[in-house]
Amino acid sequence: MKLTFNPSPNYRNEQSTVSIMKDVLLCLLAVDLYAVIYYCAAYGAQYGLRVVLMTLTACVSALLTDVIYYKVLKKDVIKEVKSSFSLITALIIVLISRISTAYYAIVVATVIAIFFGKLVFGGFGQNIFNPAAFGAAIIMGNFAGSYSADFATSATPTMAAKSLGWMITSGEFSSFISSYGGLGRMFLGQYASTIGSPCALLILLCGAYLIWNRDIDWQTPVFYIGTVFVEALIIGLMHGAGIEYALFSVLAGGVIFGGVFMATDPVTTPVSLPGRILWAVGCASLTLIIRDKSNLSDGVLFAILLMNMLTPAIDKLFDGNQIKDADKFKRNVLIGSACSIALTLLVGTSVKSASEKASAVSESETPAETGGAPAASANFGEALPMSYNFNANKASCEIDGTEGDVIRYSCKAKGFGLVTNADGDYQMNEAMVVVNKAEGKVTSMNVITFGETGGVGDAATSDEALAQFEGKGLDDEVNLVTGATFTTRSFASMAQAALKAAAEGE
Amino acid sequence: MSILTGPMRFHLDGQKELTAHKAVLKLPEPDDLYIPLVNGRAACTPTVKEGDEVKVGQKIGEPSDGFWFVPIFSPVSGTVVGIEKRMTTMLKPGDHLHIRNDHKYSAVRAFKSLDYENASREELLEFVKNAGMAGLGGAGFPTFNKYTKPDGIDLFIINAVECEPYLTADYANSMANPELMREGALALLKLSGAPKGKIAVKEDKKDLIEVLHKQFDGTPIEVAEVEDIYPAGWERTLIYMLTGKRYDRLPAEAGCILNNVSTCIALGNALKNGMPITEKYLTVSGDGVQNPQNVIVPIGTPAAEVVKACGGYVGEDCLLIAGGPMMGRTIPNDQFVVGLANNGLTVLQHREEFSVKCLRCGKCTETCPSGLMPVRINMAEKAKDIDTLKKLSIMDCIECGLCTYICPSKLDVTEGIRRAKRYMTLVK
Numbered sequence A: 001m002k003l004t005f006n007p008s009p010n011y012r013n014e015q016s017t018v019s020i021m022k023d024v025l026l027c028l029l030a031v032d033l034y035a036v037i038y039y040c041a042a043y044g045a046q047y048g049l050r051v052v053l054m055t056l057t058a059c060v061s062a063l064l065t066d067v068i069y070y071k072v073l074k075k076d077v078i079k080e081v082k083s084s085f086s087l088i089t090a091l092i093i094v095l096i097s098r099i100s101t102a103y104y105a106i107v108v109a110t111v112i113a114i115f116f117g118k119l120v121f122g123g124f125g126q127n128i129f130n131p132a133a134f135g136a137a138i139i140m141g142n143f144a145g146s147y148s149a150d151f152a153t154s155a156t157p158t159m160a161a162k163s164l165g166w167m168i169t170s171g172e173f174s175s176f177i178s179s180y181g182g183l184g185r186m187f188l189g190q191y192a193s194t195i196g197s198p199c200a201l202l203i204l205l206c207g208a209y210l211i212w213n214r215d216i217d218w219q220t221p222v223f224y225i226g227t228v229f230v231e232a233l234i235i236g237l238m239h240g241a242g243i244e245y246a247l248f249s250v251l252a253g254g255v256i257f258g259g260v261f262m263a264t265d266p267v268t269t270p271v272s273l274p275g276r277i278l279w280a281v282g283c284a285s286l287t288l289i290i291r292d293k294s295n296l297s298d299g300v301l302f303a304i305l306l307m308n309m310l311t312p313a314i315d316k317l318f319d320g321n322q323i324k325d326a327d328k329f330k331r332n333v334l335i336g337s338a339c340s341i342a343l344t345l346l347v348g349t350s351v352k353s354a355s356e357k358a359s360a361v362s363e364s365e366t367p368a369e370t371g372g373a374p375a376a377s378a379n380f381g382e383a384l385p386m387s388y389n390f391n392a393n394k395a396s397c398e399i400d401g402t403e404g405d406v407i408r409y410s411c412k413a414k415g416f417g418l419v420t421n422a423d424g425d426y427q428m429n430e431a432m433v434v435v436n437k438a439e440g441k442v443t444s445m446n447v448i449t450f451g452e453t454g455g456v457g458d459a460a461t462s463d464e465a466l467a468q469f470e471g472k473g474l475d476d477e478v479n480l481v482t483g484a485t486f487t488t489r490s491f492a493s494m495a496q497a498a499l500k501a502a503a504e505g506e
Numbered sequence B: 001m002s003i004l005t006g007p008m009r010f011h012l013d014g015q016k017e018l019t020a021h022k023a024v025l026k027l028p029e030p031d032d033l034y035i036p037l038v039n040g041r042a043a044c045t046p047t048v049k050e051g052d053e054v055k056v057g058q059k060i061g062e063p064s065d066g067f068w069f070v071p072i073f074s075p076v077s078g079t080v081v082g083i084e085k086r087m088t089t090m091l092k093p094g095d096h097l098h099i100r101n102d103h104k105y106s107a108v109r110a111f112k113s114l115d116y117e118n119a120s121r122e123e124l125l126e127f128v129k130n131a132g133m134a135g136l137g138g139a140g141f142p143t144f145n146k147y148t149k150p151d152g153i154d155l156f157i158i159n160a161v162e163c164e165p166y167l168t169a170d171y172a173n174s175m176a177n178p179e180l181m182r183e184g185a186l187a188l189l190k191l192s193g194a195p196k197g198k199i200a201v202k203e204d205k206k207d208l209i210e211v212l213h214k215q216f217d218g219t220p221i222e223v224a225e226v227e228d229i230y231p232a233g234w235e236r237t238l239i240y241m242l243t244g245k246r247y248d249r250l251p252a253e254a255g256c257i258l259n260n261v262s263t264c265i266a267l268g269n270a271l272k273n274g275m276p277i278t279e280k281y282l283t284v285s286g287d288g289v290q291n292p293q294n295v296i297v298p299i300g301t302p303a304a305e306v307v308k309a310c311g312g313y314v315g316e317d318c319l320l321i322a323g324g325p326m327m328g329r330t331i332p333n334d335q336f337v338v339g340l341a342n343n344g345l346t347v348l349q350h351r352e353e354f355s356v357k358c359l360r361c362g363k364c365t366e367t368c369p370s371g372l373m374p375v376r377i378n379m380a381e382k383a384k385d386i387d388t389l390k391k392l393s394i395m396d397c398i399e400c401g402l403c404t405y406i407c408p409s410k411l412d413v414t415e416g417i418r419r420a421k422r423y424m425t426l427v428k
C-alpha cells in the first residue's frame, strides 16, 4: 500500500477533451453521411461514392501527416496522435470543399492544414489559425485547376448571389430562389453547395446537441449567425430587399456550418465569453464585408482566419476579474460590436442590386447593344482552355447554313442555371457560332437568346467578351469574364461543340 | 449570471449517498492521542507538563495570541507523555501533546454552562471565547472574533450547505443534535445583533430540511434552501445566492455574518453541558476505503486508526485526503491526527489522468466562483508576465479547485494558480 501526494483537487468532471472531440466528430460524420445520401439521390451513386472517397482521402492524409511528423520527432506516436484530433480537421476540409474538388487538392489542403496549420505551431492547442480554414484557403487561392469538371454541379447559391453583387431585392428574389427550390428546401438541404453546407437543419441540430452536451458554448454560434442575419436584414432593407434576403444570407454558403463547427473551435477563438461574443460579431461582420467587396463568393473562411489573428488581442482586452471588471467588459463588448456592425452597414450601403445596376447602366450615355442583352463591360480573369470539359453545360449544335468552308451553327447550352422555363427545365442560352472548317477556328459568335436573369452574367455577352472567341480553335484559350464565369463557360461550350462538329464534318 | 460571465459555479456529483444514511460509528478510543498544539494560526502553550494526569474536558493549552485565541481541552483522561513533533495536515511538522489514554473517561466540567437568553452580550462573548469555539468549516477562525464588534449586520447566516463532495459529517451531526444546533444558533444570532437569520441547506437534503423546520419555525431564523451546486458553501457564493450581494473583503460589508452549522452545535453543547469540543464528526469516504461511513472520533486520533476502523484501504495506490477531494490536501502519510477543523477523510484510489494540451475551452473561466480566468493566469504564469498577472487579480483565488475539476484537458489548473501566487509574492 502506498499513499501518493497529488495537489488538490483530486476530483474530476467526467467530460474530457477527448469526449468533446468525439462528439464533434460524430456530428461531422452525420453531416458527411447526409451529404453522401443527398449526392447519391440527386446526382447518382458515383457522386455519393466520391464524397466517401474524399472523406477517406482526407482522413488518411491527416493521420499520415500526424504519424510521420511525430515519428520524425521520435515522440510517442500513439499518444500524440490520440491527442492531436486531426480527423476533425480532415472532415471539416471535406465538408467545406465542393464535390468537384480534385482528390489531390484535398490531400494538399489536409496536409497543409495539419502540418503548417497545426503541427508547426506546436500541435493541438497551440495553433493560431483554424487548421481546416487555413488548408482550404490555401487550395482555394492557389490551385485554380483543382476542380474536376466531371463532377460539376450547377452554380452554388453563394456564387449566384455573388454574381448579383450579393444583393437580391424582393422583386428578383422569387425567380432567383426558385432554382434552389425556395428557402424551405435550402433549409432542408436539397441543393448543391459545398459538401457539408446545405442541410442547415441538420447542422443546427448538431449545434444544439453540442451545446446541450457542453461541448461548445452557445454564445459563439448564436451571436455569429444572429449578427449575419441582422446585418443582412438592415443592408437588405436599405436596398429594398426583404427578410427573405436576410434568411438567404444565413442559409447560403458556410454561415451555419462555420458558425457551428468552425467559429466554435476553442483553440483559435478567445477564451472568455465576452471575448467570444465580440469575436463572433466581428467575424459575422467580416463575412458580409468579404461577400460584398472581395472577389470571393463567400466570406466565411477568410473571416474566420482574419478573426483568428485578432484572438490574442481580444483575449488581452478581456483580461481581468469577471466580477470586478464586469462593467468594463460590457463596455468593451458593446463598443467593439457597435463599431464592427457600423462598418459593415457602411460597406453595405455601396452594394448594388441587379436592378440598381441595370438602371445605373441605362441612365448612363453608353447603352450597349449586344445580341439584345444589356451588357456591362467585361473584365477578363483566368484562362479557360477551349478543350475544357464542358459536359455540365450540355451544349448542342445544329447546322444552320454552309458557305464553302464556313459553317454556321445554331447552338444551345446550359448557362448559369438560374432561370427555369414553364416545364421546370433550365432556360438555355442560344448563340450563332460561325466556324471556318478548314482553319478549325471560330469566325464569329453572336447571342441569339440570353436565357439568364438580367444582371447575372451579362458581362459575358458584351462585344469584347464575344470577340475573344474569334480566331480561336480547340487548342486555344479564352479568358473567363470576371463575375460571369458560368456564362463564359456556357458560350465557350457552344464554341467547342461547334468546332468539334465541324471537325467531324457534320 | 449573465451571458458575459457564465455560471461561476457547477453542479457536481456529491457522492453523498456513500455515507449519508449509514449509521454513525463511534470509534473505540485509541490508546495514544496527539493533540495538535496549534489552532488556526497561533501556537498554544501547554498548561500541563509531562507526567500530569488529565481528565476529559480539562484545559491543556492556551494561545498567547489574543486574536487567534482558541484554548484546547483534553479529549480523554490519562497521562501526559510529552510534546512530540508530527506532521500536520499543513504538511509541516508541528508540536503535538501526547496523551496516553487510561480508558477511564473521568471527566471534569470544563466550564459552567450558560443560559444565553439571560446572559449579557459581554458574558456570552467571553463564554464563546473561552470555550474554544472556532470555525469548524475548515479555516479554524476563532468564532468570538467575528462577534466582537458586529456593526450594521442585518442577516445572520448558518452554513449547513456542506458543498464539498463526499462529506456528510455536518449532515450527520445536524441530524443527531438538532436541539444543540438550535441553542447555539440562537445564541450566535443574539451575539450578531442581526434582526433575523437564515440557515442555508441544500435543497436535496429533504430529511434535514424537515428537521430544521421543526427546530427553527417560530424563531427569527428561517430555513433557506439553496441549489445543489459547488461552491454553495463558500461565503461569497452563499451570500450572493441568499442576498444577491457581492462584497469586497468581509461579509459584514454585505451586512452578513456567517457561521458553520457544526460550530453552532458545538456552542450549543458548550452552553448546555459545559463541554468543549473534544470529538468530531468525521466522514470517511471514497473508493479507497473498505467501509465508507461517518465516525465520531476524539481530537488527536491518528488518521491511520480511523481508516483501520473503517476496514482499511482498498487498492495499492491511494490518495489520503484531509477533508473532501476538492479543497482537502492529500497527505502521503497517515500519521497525522484529526484536529479541530477536520471534518473528513477521503480516500481515493490513485489513477493517472490522460491529459492533453489546454483546449482554451474557457470552462475554467466560466465556472470560477471568484470570477477569475484560470487559463489566462496559467498562460501568464508560464510566460512570467507579471503585468498581466497583476491585472488578473490572482490573489482572489480561494483554491476551491473547480477549475481543475472542470478542465476537460485534465490539467492541474488550480496548481498553476498556486504557482502564480507564489511567483507574485516572490517578485513583489
Ligand code: SF4
Pocket: B367, B368, B369, B370, B371, B372, B374, B396, B397, B398, B399, B400, B401, B402, B403, B404, B414, B417
Ligand atoms: S481554484 Fe481559484 S481560480 Fe480555480 S476556480 Fe477556484 S477560485 Fe477560481
Ligand code: SF4
Pocket: A271, B357, B358, B359, B360, B361, B362, B363, B364, B365, B374, B375, B403, B406, B407, B408, B409, B410, B411, B413
Ligand atoms: S478548462 Fe482546462 S482546457 Fe479549458 S481553458 Fe481552462 S485550462 Fe484550458
